[in-house]
Amino acid sequence: MKREDLLDFNFDWHDDSTFKEALNESGLSEKEKIRLRDERMRRLELEALKEESGGYDDYYDDDTAEETAAEDDIPAEKKTEKAKKKNAEDNSVIVSIKEDYPIRKIAVALMMSVFIAILPYISYLHYQSLTNLTAKYFSSEKGKITDWFLFQKEFCVVLAAVILSGLFMVDEVFFEKHWKDIPLRKKSMRLPVILTGVYALLLIVSGIASEHKELVLMGIVKHYEGLLGVLGYLVIFLMAMNYFCDTKSLEIFSWAMIITTLACAIFGEMEYNGHALQETDFMAHLMAPPEEYEYATMLRSTSSNVHITFFNSNYLGSFCGLMFPLALALGLGSKDVIKKILGIAAAAGIAVCAVFSNSTGGLYSIAASCVILFLIYLVYWCRNLINRQASLIGFITAVAVIAGGAAFVLNTNADIRQRVDTIVNNGSGQKMTVEERRQRLAKDHYVLKDIRQEGSSLVLDDYSGNSITVTYTAPESGNNELKYYDTKGSELEMSTDNDRYERAKDKRYRNCKFKWLEKTKKLTINLGYDKNLIFAYEDDKFKPFVHGMYTQDKINSYKGPEFFKKDLRAVSGRYFIWGTTISMLDECLFIGKGSGNFVTVFPQYDYVSLLEVYDTPAMVVNKPHNWYLGVAMDSGVVSLLVLLTMLGAFLVTGIRNVLIHPVNDSLKHLRIGVLVSVTGFMLVGIVNDSYVCVSPVFWFIFGVGWYAVSCNKVIKTN
Numbered sequence: 001m002k003r004e005d006l007l008d009f010n011f012d013w014h015d016d017s018t019f020k021e022a023l024n025e026s027g028l029s030e031k032e033k034i035r036l037r038d039e040r041m042r043r044l045e046l047e048a049l050k051e052e053s054g055g056y057d058d059y060y061d062d063d064t065a066e067e068t069a070a071e072d073d074i075p076a077e078k079k080t081e082k083a084k085k086k087n088a089e090d091n092s093v094i095v096s097i098k099e100d101y102p103i104r105k106i107a108v109a110l111m112m113s114v115f116i117a118i119l120p121y122i123s124y125l126h127y128q129s130l131t132n133l134t135a136k137y138f139s140s141e142k143g144k145i146t147d148w149f150l151f152q153k154e155f156c157v158v159l160a161a162v163i164l165s166g167l168f169m170v171d172e173v174f175f176e177k178h179w180k181d182i183p184l185r186k187k188s189m190r191l192p193v194i195l196t197g198v199y200a201l202l203l204i205v206s207g208i209a210s211e212h213k214e215l216v217l218m219g220i221v222k223h224y225e226g227l228l229g230v231l232g233y234l235v236i237f238l239m240a241m242n243y244f245c246d247t248k249s250l251e252i253f254s255w256a257m258i259i260t261t262l263a264c265a266i267f268g269e270m271e272y273n274g275h276a277l278q279e280t281d282f283m284a285h286l287m288a289p290p291e292e293y294e295y296a297t298m299l300r301s302t303s304s305n306v307h308i309t310f311f312n313s314n315y316l317g318s319f320c321g322l323m324f325p326l327a328l329a330l331g332l333g334s335k336d337v338i339k340k341i342l343g344i345a346a347a348a349g350i351a352v353c354a355v356f357s358n359s360t361g362g363l364y365s366i367a368a369s370c371v372i373l374f375l376i377y378l379v380y381w382c383r384n385l386i387n388r389q390a391s392l393i394g395f396i397t398a399v400a401v402i403a404g405g406a407a408f409v410l411n412t413n414a415d416i417r418q419r420v421d422t423i424v425n426n427g428s429g430q431k432m433t434v435e436e437r438r439q440r441l442a443k444d445h446y447v448l449k450d451i452r453q454e455g456s457s458l459v460l461d462d463y464s465g466n467s468i469t470v471t472y473t474a475p476e477s478g479n480n481e482l483k484y485y486d487t488k489g490s491e492l493e494m495s496t497d498n499d500r501y502e503r504a505k506d507k508r509y510r511n512c513k514f515k516w517l518e519k520t521k522k523l524t525i526n527l528g529y530d531k532n533l534i535f536a537y538e539d540d541k542f543k544p545f546v547h548g549m550y551t552q553d554k555i556n557s558y559k560g561p562e563f564f565k566k567d568l569r570a571v572s573g574r575y576f577i578w579g580t581t582i583s584m585l586d587e588c589l590f591i592g593k594g595s596g597n598f599v600t601v602f603p604q605y606d607y608v609s610l611l612e613v614y615d616t617p618a619m620v621v622n623k624p625h626n627w628y629l630g631v632a633m634d635s636g637v638v639s640l641l642v643l644l645t646m647l648g649a650f651l652v653t654g655i656r657n658v659l660i661h662p663v664n665d666s667l668k669h670l671r672i673g674v675l676v677s678v679t680g681f682m683l684v685g686i687v688n689d690s691y692v693c694v695s696p697v698f699w700f701i702f703g704v705g706w707y708a709v710s711c712n713k714v715i716k717t718n
Contacts, residue, residue: 006036013040034661038093038711045095045713093663093711094247101246101717104175108167109249112239113256115160116700119153120260120319120693121267123278123309125288125296126151128221133212137599137620138221139547148278148287148299149311150224153692154232161232164239183245184238188710192241195646196234202591202639203227210594219596223623225692227595230634233699240703246715250670253704254330258343260697261327264308264319265349271306272356278309306356310693317359319694320350321684325369325676326701332377332394333669348402355419360572361687365680372676376659385664434567438463445528446512448608451555458523458535458542466508468492470523472537482516482523501526531618533607544605556603559583573613574625574687580606581624585632592635598623601633627685647682650702651675654709663711674705 005011006026012018019040023033126147130140138145172182184193207216207227219226244253267277277283279299288296305313324347331343354362377395380386410417432440441447442464450461458470466487473481484492484504492504494514501513513526523542525533535542536551543551558565560579568576580603587593593601599622607617624630632640654675662668681698708714 009039009043014044031661042095042713093713094665094667094716095713101248101715102175104171105243106246106248106252106717108164108171108239109243110252112160112164112236112243112700113252115156116236116697117256117260117263119156119696120264121277121309122153122156123149123283123287124152125292130221131214133214133600134221136547136550137604137622145221147221147224149309150222150692151218153696154218154224154226154229157232157236157692157696158228161235164235168239168242182242183707183712184242186712188712189241189707191649192646192706193238195642195649196238199635199639199642199646200231200234202642203230203595203635206592206635206639207594209591210597212594212597212600215596215600216594217596220599220622223596223689223691225595225690225695229692230595230690233695236696237699237703240700241707244704245707245712246717247666248717250667250704250708250714254334254670255339257323257701258327258330258339258346261323261350262342262346264316264323265346265353267308268306268316268353268356269349271301271308276301276308305358306353310691312691313357314359314361314688315691315693316357317354317362318365318681318684318688318691319697320354320357320359320362321365321369321680322677322694322698322701324350324354324366325373325680326673328373329669329673329676333672355416358419361684365684368683369676369680372679373672376672376676379659380662380668383662385662385668434569437569442511444511446509448527448611450557451533451607452557453541453555456540456542460512460525464508468504468509468512470514470542472542482514484514527611529611529615529617531616533617544607546605552605556606558606558609559603568609569613571687576609576613577621577625578629580609580621581626581629581633585629585637588633589637592631592633592639595634598630598633623689625687625689627688627690630689647678650678650706650709654678654705657709657711667708667714671705671708674701675709677701678705 006022006028011022013022023036026033028036127144128147128151129144130138135143183189204227207213210216215226217226217228218224219229244250270277278287279301281297284293284296284299287299301307303313307313307316310316310319327343327350328347331340331345331347334340334343351366354366377386377391381388381391410420438447442462446460447463448460449463450459452459454469456472459467460470461467468487469485469489471483471485473483482502484494484502486492486504486506486508492506492509494502494504496502497513499515501515503510503513511528515524515526516522517524521537522545523535523537525535527533534545534548536545537543538551543553544555545551558568558576558580560581560583564570564575564579564582568579584601587601599620602621604620605617610617610619624633628640628644631643654671657663658668658671658675663671678698678701
């Protein structure tokens, strides 16, 4: 078969075997074969749409019809040349259509976009009573925890998931006629749909098998990401793939993402300048019922870091890292001047907001996104997929403005300069080594290396090689029988100060003080920190006395990988949490501990590690500070592999269709934005948890992005 006939489709291309045989014998390049396959699929879909509509040609643009009519007068050789040019230049996945697209689908897309855009700012008062279980980890004078920013967000996510599921079922059962080939039924969507189902099943099974089922559905206090919330994310993900498959819905999506990003930037600037959104009188009326209005007006942030309504500045940083590349790409790719200006302004504002939040993960994610965006657009520039002259001028201008603005701000604003320095030198980049810090602490503290129970005695070792052993013998005639021994086993001579603390006269133990109450059999140990260690003598041994409520049978100690133990303080103490969490994964291979149960299974009150990392023994670790470890603990290592497969498949598909074989159409900037946005969130997920303030937005973008980067046909609606 002649090359010209193949490119012009002058053969029986409807028959699949004939088409494949023609491709195999064509001698065309792989790129040309891909374009021919795409063109064949486009023609088959258009013919199917034409047949469903009763044979009318309204599915084609007027321009296409006019071109077809005009081609009748063009000589054969010119037709061939024109066909080659079209195949080389028009690699579009948009199917142009004249018939009215179902308004109900666009309405659902609009509803989803508006909901996701306002979700991060939804805040309302919620009281959570402490149970016997949760009171072990969280304390409150009134026996209940006050939440303003998390519970109601999760409740809204669950409610939205129920509504979306209902709308989808009604749409499928009662309305689908000509639109039976819904996006979720497409071949390219099978993998994410199947993996989502497996992930959801593992979540449910882990919840059923959980030891503390009371925490599963809505999650633990101060986190509120339970089973229902995560299932809600997955519903949002599937519905995003299903309803954002036409140009109108994608336009709504673009505007919603730019507006919510711009709003976050504005609210962050307001809070930094002392006018926090959540502290305004307007929000006080919205965030609480009338009888609690006065309470709402007293809401004040005690942190210098900006967090808006995200509860925690690190979660705001995650949001900044997620939205920055998407807003920037949508702004750069828009032909609408207003949208272009707002998109670029939103991206710039959210980057500044990340600095205000003091979030290392957020700012590093933005920096990585900038590098990735630059490389992608450089490839597009070299392949002439974007206007070379305009993009070069724009890039030089942007670099000059950003560099000049950053230099001006850093030179004139000491606070911003300090924040940037803090972020850059945070975590593992701290200037003081572990040994230097311990030496400095040793001047005023007894720096614990180990604390353990040996029979009925309590032994404390420090990093200088000193040990002090505390033993108890039942007193006679009311005398105190608590004795202290040094490293060699010699009894220490003690003195009592005005606060009734006993202190060894040996200078090696000058920062170690003890107070014993015979009546309650409680031992208080002051090592020079703000908080003391308290032990109760029960069952012939000293047991940690936690929260002044109950005793813990054994003293927990770090049992994670040695790699993390070298510096447990690294990455703001995450090495301690990551290492300890990893040590528990062998218990979560197939099913996890259940949503909301992390705080109950983590070995709390590891005094040596807590003093090393946080300078206090009174710290409760209620989250792993790593999205992936959190998934493994909640629903099992297998579910983590499922999630990683979803993310990996998305990246592979995105790299292929965005970078290696890019489609040059009006959606290319959206594909770039969602690809880099998801990548940025994956990076920040290494140091931050999944949280209801940000994760629903991610899963929404992930769903829209999966359909887009898979290069499925997008219907062009009026």
